[in-house]
Amino acid sequence: MSRLTLEQIVQSVQDLPSMPAVVMELLSSIEQDDIDISVLAKKVSYDQALTARTLRLANSSSYGLQVKVTTIQQAITYLGFQTTRNLITAAALTGCFPSGSCPGFNDKAFWRHSIATAACARALARRMRFNQDVAFTAGLLHDIGRLVLVSADPQAYAEVVALRAREDIEWQDAEGTVLGVDHVEAGVALAQQWNFSDTMRQAIAYHHAPDTVGAGFLAAIVHVANAIVHALDIAGEENERVPRIASIAWDAMGLNEEAYLHLFRETEVQFMEMSAVLMA
Amino acid sequence: MSAAIQLTPLRDACPGMVLSDVLLDPKGNVLLMQGVVLTEAMLASLARHGVESLPIFHAESESPEPAFDAQAVQARLDYLFRANVRDDHADWATGILRRYVEDYRLQRTVGA
Numbered sequence: 001m002s003r004l005t006l007e008q009i010v011q012s013v014q015d016l017p018s019m020p021a022v023v024m025e026l027l028s029s030i031e032q033d034d035i036d037i038s039v040l041a042k043k044v045s046y047d048q049a050l051t052a053r054t055l056r057l058a059n060s061s062s063y064g065l066q067v068k069v070t071t072i073q074q075a076i077t078y079l080g081f082q083t084t085r086n087l088i089t090a091a092a093l094t095g096c097f098p099s100g101s102c103p104g105f106n107d108k109a110f111w112r113h114s115i116a117t118a119a120c121a122r123a124l125a126r127r128m129r130f131n132q133d134v135a136f137t138a139g140l141l142h143d144i145g146r147l148v149l150v151s152a153d154p155q156a157y158a159e160v161v162a163l164r165a166r167e168d169i170e171w172q173d174a175e176g177t178v179l180g181v182d183h184v185e186a187g188v189a190l191a192q193q194w195n196f197s198d199t200m201r202q203a204i205a206y207h208h209a210p211d212t213v214g215a216g217f218l219a220a221i222v223h224v225a226n227a228i229v230h231a232l233d234i235a236g237e238e239n240e241r242v243p244r245i246a247s248i249a250w251d252a253m254g255l256n257e258e259a260y261l262h263l264f265r266e267t268e269v270q271f272m273e274m275s276a277v278l279m280a
Numbered sequence: 281m282s283a284a285i286q287l288t289p290l291r292d293a294c295p296g297m298v299l300s301d302v303l304l305d306p307k308g309n310v311l312l313m314q315g316v317v318l319t320e321a322m323l324a325s326l327a328r329h330g331v332e333s334l335p336i337f338h339a340e341s342e343s344p345e346p347a348f349d350a351q352a353v354q355a356r357l358d359y360l361f362r363a364n365v366r367d368d369h370a371d372w373a374t375g376i377l378r379r380y381v382e383d384y385r386l387q388r389t390v391g392a
Contacts, residue, residue, distance in 0.1 A: 176355075
């Protein structure tokens with residue numbers, strides 16, 4: 001049996017390589033507005049690869065800039081601090097987990113799903129007048145626990161992949177059966193380790209259970225965005241499957257069909273733009 | 281669907297045209313699904329992805345085939361939503377998303 005304990009998970013989180021310190025700082029301060037922008041811009045610019053990815057993302061047509069930005073400081077001037085912070089986070093996260101260690105685990109599909117959920121959550125948040133940047137990051141991070149589990153025990157996760165395919169069950173159930181912990185618990189452990197805000201941690205903890213008391217609105221947004229992205233078949237997984245949507249979360253969006261049809265298109269277009277940069 | 285898929289150069293593609301097949305980038309990643317109605321933003325983005333030609337349905341072709349294989353699209357949607365039982369009132373939220381995504385993919389007119 002390959003059971004993982006939360007201690008092992010936390011340990012594997014500590015062993016994760018190459019998450020730039022500045023990104024940890026950004027993640028833990030996502031809802032703070034009193035950060036010294038110039039200091040952060042400077043720190044990010046020391047990391048050339050990260051800067052290059054961030055600027056390519058900023059210059060993609062998703063953000064509709066009329067001029068090309070060439071420095072982080074410039075990106076902040078034109079896009080605002082929150083949005084630039086988002087881009088840095090996305091650029092850093094998609095490059096920080098090792099890939100290919102687990103047979104059967106489709107890294108590409110994982111990131112395609114995460115990036116699309118981020119785009120969809122942002123688009124939903126805009127319609128809800130909710131903080132778009134927080135929604136974007138929550139969408140990007142909602143399944144991050146799966147990567148933690150893959151890193152903690154790649155062989156065991158290969159069994160999860162096989163069981164899930166064989167029995168056509170939800171990831172959470174397959175993970176619980178094989179590992180004894182699921183990606184939600186692992187995601188919460190990571191959120192603690194990396195000092196995510198409470199809102200972000202709750203969104204990760206309740207994105208499959210937005211009807212839990214105290215789950216919060218962000219969890220509902222991510223829950224619906226996740227289902228939409230599965231339904232739009234964006235990840236490119238053969239055995240893709242749309243999970244059941246909690247009616248309380250769907251109700252909370254309060255959108256009509258026309259709004260959803262626009263949202264679907266917006267999600268597809270934004271995904272194309274961002275994946276071109278982040279998955280290059 | 282006919283077996284031979286005709287490719288249209290990107291410069292000849294216009295907003296409103298419909299993809300007759302799934303569209304991949306040069307690395308084999310899926311960019312757009314079959315049945316998507318192209319928009320100006322998508323065409324601009326495709327150019328940046330290095331896409332040179334697209335599988336586009338031609339309305340003027342002699343066969344009165346639909347713009348895409350609606351049956352195949354429906355079959356894939358049924359597979360994606362296999363956990364949802366149609367008209368299960370307890371699972372109405374998933375049912376509504378299912379209907380909206382069907383309208384979107386199958387290009388049914390909404391509210392007309």
